[in-house]
Amino acid sequence: AQTVTQSQPEMSVQEAETVTLSCTYDTSESDYYLFWYKQPPSRQMILVIRQEAYKQQNATENRFSVNFQKAAKSFSLKISDSQLGDAAMYFCAYRSASHGGNKLVFGAGTILRVKS
């Protein structure tokens, strides 16, 4: 079974600085998808960024980018120019691309605090 590990329960970053959230996963599959979701306090979870495993190029979305290392099974999220609105719980998630890949496997989450 696949597992997703987020080793940082909490992180802090100064406003306007850069922070990297770590995520590793364990799978024997070669084709899959990886996601970062953001859950602001008392608000609904939203997608931040996604990565297809077959793509070598790292995904970027404005200030958010990933460092996808397939061989190392690592999928870190970098937030540049951090803003107060980035404060949230961040979840890394894995989904198989094969038949039966009908669920997401989530990590335990990382709380990001942004200091002004």
Place this chain on the structure above:
Amino acid sequence: DVKVTQSSRYLVKRTGEKVFLECVQDMDHENMFWYRQDPGLGLRLIYFSYDVKMKEKGDIPEGYSVSREKKERFSLILESASTNQTSMYLCASIRGGLAGANVLTFGAGSRLTVL
């Protein structure tokens, strides 16, 4: 925008009570999911439904059941609530299956406390 609405943000129930958590989505999505979120454990799938009256167990279905009588509504039922079911419950939906890089749309969550 797709909306996934969970009817209750906060509930307090007593042990042994029957609890209904309701979820409604307004974009005709075929697939709906119920997750449970606990500190240090992330999100765990309880049940999902890929069509009306269809359901499949997720990773932690024990103590829960679900109902999908209409496409837009997916209910989570705790037949006899217990204190270890105190948690945040998240509903989500998606068009089609979890195919490609399709993305789940989540509701705001229902925080249940069982006393």
